[in-house]
Amino acid sequence: MQKLERIIGYKFKNKKLLKMALTHPSFSHNESYEKLEFLGDLILDAIVGIYLFKKYKDKDEGFLTDLKSAYVNKNYLKEIADKINLKSFARYKGENIKRTDKFLEALIGAIYLDGGFKKAERFIKKFILSKELEPLKDYKNLILNYARKFKGTEPVYEIVKVYGPSHKRKYEVKVKIKGIRNVGRGKGNSLKEAEILAAKLLYEKISKS
Amino acid sequence: MQKLERIIGYKFKNKKLLKMALTHPSFSHNESYEKLEFLGDLILDAIVGIYLFKKYKDKDEGFLTDLKSAYVNKNYLKEIADKINLKSFARYKGENIKRTDKFLEALIGAIYLDGGFKKAERFIKKFILSKELEPLKDYKNLILNYARKFKGTEPVYEIVKVYGPSHKRKYEVKVKIKGIRNVGRGKGNSLKEAEILAAKLLYEKISKS
Numbered sequence: 073m074q075k076l077e078r079i080i081g082y083k084f085k086n087k088k089l090l091k092m093a094l095t096h097p098s099f100s101h102n103e104s105y106e107k108l109e110f111l112g113d114l115i116l117d118a119i120v121g122i123y124l125f126k127k128y129k130d131k132d133e134g135f136l137t138d139l140k141s142a143y144v145n146k147n148y149l150k151e152i153a154d155k156i157n158l159k160s161f162a163r164y165k166g167e168n169i170k171r172t173d174k175f176l177e178a179l180i181g182a183i184y185l186d187g188g189f190k191k192a193e194r195f196i197k198k199f200i201l202s203k204e205l206e207p208l209k210d211y212k213n214l215i216l217n218y219a220r221k222f223k224g225t226e227p228v229y230e231i232v233k234v235y236g237p238s239h240k241r242k243y244e245v246k247v248k249i250k251g252i253r254n255v256g257r258g259k260g261n262s263l264k265e266a267e268i269l270a271a272k273l274l275y276e277k278i279s280k281s
Numbered sequence: 282m283q284k285l286e287r288i289i290g291y292k293f294k295n296k297k298l299l300k301m302a303l304t305h306p307s308f309s310h311n312e313s314y315e316k317l318e319f320l321g322d323l324i325l326d327a328i329v330g331i332y333l334f335k336k337y338k339d340k341d342e343g344f345l346t347d348l349k350s351a352y353v354n355k356n357y358l359k360e361i362a363d364k365i366n367l368k369s370f371a372r373y374k375g376e377n378i379k380r381t382d383k384f385l386e387a388l389i390g391a392i393y394l395d396g397g398f399k400k401a402e403r404f405i406k407k408f409i410l411s412k413e414l415e416p417l418k419d420y421k422n423l424i425l426n427y428a429r430k431f432k433g434t435e436p437v438y439e440i441v442k443v444y445g446p447s448h449k450r451k452y453e454v455k456v457k458i459k460g461i462r463n464v465g466r467g468k469g470n471s472l473k474e475a476e477i478l479a480a481k482l483l484y485e486k487i488s489k490s
Contacts, residue, residue: 110342111334118327125320133319189398220472224443229435263429 076161082183082195089186093178096164105178112181115189116144119196138207143200145208149173152199168239211271215256218278219249227274229267232257245270254278285370291392291404298395302387305373314387321390324398325353328405347416352409354417358382361408377448420480424465427487428458436483438476441466454479463487 073090077083084090089108097104120143124136131139142148153159153172162175184192212227219227226249233244243266247256256274260266282299286292293299298317306313329352333345340348351357362368362381371384393401424436435458442453452475456465465483469475 106342107334107345110345111330114327114330118323121320121323125316133315136316136319225440226438226472228437231434234433263435 073161076156076158079156080179080183080195081198082187082191084182084186086186089182090179091163093182094158094162094175096162096169096175098165098169099163105174108178108181108185109174110181111184112177112179113144115184115192116177116180116196116200119189119193120144120201123197123201135207138209139205141210142205142208146171146173148205149176149200152176156199209272209275211268211275214275215247215249215271215278218275223249223251225250227271229270231263247271247274249274252278254281282370285365285367288365289388289392289404290407291396291400293391293395295395298391299388300372302391303367303371303384305371305378305384307374307378308372314383317387317390317394318383319390320393321386321388322353324393324401325386325389325405325409328398328402329353329410332406332410344416347418348414350419351414351417355380355382357414358385358409361385365408418481418484420477420484423484424456424458424480424487427484432458432460434459436480438479440472456480456483458483461487463490 073087076090092103093105093108093112095104097106117140121136121140124139124143128136128139150171150173153176156176158175158179159169159172162169180192180195183195215227219225227247228250230246230248231243232246234241235244236242240261242259242261243263244257244259245263245266247258247267247270254274254277256270256272256277258266258269258271258273260269282296285299301312302314302317302321304313306315326349330345330349333348333352337345337348359380359382362385365385367384367388368378368381371378389401389404392404421436428434428436436456437459439455439457440452441455443450444453445451449470451468451470452472453466453468454472454475456467456476456479463483463486465479465481465486467475467478467480467482469478
């Protein structure tokens with residue numbers, strides 16, 4: 073625990089909070105990180121949003137929304153959680169802990185409860201905002217809005233194929249909009265990931281045509 | 282403006298912020314509330330979430346998430362915006378301003394920028410958190426998770442009927458999950474509203490069976 077405190081640059085007054093942030097529900101449901109994650113997620117969103125709002129005075133809210141997504145999306149947060157190696161400090165049962173981003177969000181919630189807004193802000197600036205990222209477009213939302221606006225309908229996602237062993241399942245999906253000939257296809261490690269890629273492809277095709 | 286400041290119980294140092302919060306993009310795109318709304322939305326989420334987290338110590342994160350939704354969802358915020366009559370202080374072109382909740386979110390962003398976190402918190406406690414609400418379940422998400430977990434697929438929403446005059450369009454939708462006989466149907470003033478009702482119905486049918 074002291075080692076982790078050194079790494080993150082914050083010393084907890086209440087060590088129980090740190091312990092709870094690093095407890096996966098598989099280990100203990102009652103003492104798990106889930107409520108801290110709820111809190112950390114909100115704190116992270118607000119601090120990143122405020123920071124970007126103040127930094128990019130000339131940009132519009134679309135840019136701010138997409139850039140915020142880049143900083144708070146689970147893949148980026150996982151990258152950071154894994155760099156700090158949060159999992160090695162965590163308590164869990166079984167090996168299948170993929171969502172290490174949840175430890176990170178819970179850690180932010182714990183720092184906020186223990187030290188207040190400023191300490192959480194310092195942690196977020198140091199570990200999350202320190203890297204320059206590109207805005208992350210929400211492609212599923214973009215094609216949803218397009219379909220509603222121009223076709224009075226909604227995109228339909230269809231599973232084309234599910235393959236690979238059960239612990240390494242892969243998904244292929246197809247997305248269509250009624251009245252549009254173009255189709256988007258995507259593959260990924262989760263349905264959501266495959267859908268986002270399919271939506272991206274369809275969005276790019278629509279934008280070009 | 283002074284009248285509104287009296288109503289909301291906050292006096293702006295920088296009146297431009299208040300003016301901007303009340304400017305619809307139809308009036309002026311550059312001076313509109315959109316960026317303040319981006320900010321206010323995050324501040325509102327964080328303050329409501331922190332408040333509920335501290336108030337309901339014995340509840341789990343599912344309860345907190347649903348109760349937060351009740352306080353930050355657009356229908357409830359519209360209700361409050363309309364009670365303060367924000368639209369009557371706003372600048373806009375045309376008559377078709379329905380999303381008065383956006384003025385309210387922008388106002389929260391403006392109070393935060395002008396007076397800081399504590400002032401925004403005071404406003405939110407007074408106007409938004411003062412009413413007791415029931416948790417609001419996210420039915421679309423509930424049936425999405427159900428379909429993914431138990432059927433390895435996703436719900437499909439289909440438009441059954443679009444009717445009524447163009448300024449008062451009504452929608453009827455149907456939602457199905459492959460492998461499930463039950464169907465959910467819903468009607469509403471927007472596709473989203475109809476979908477939520479359809480999802481609710483299907484969820485209730487599934488829960489009973």
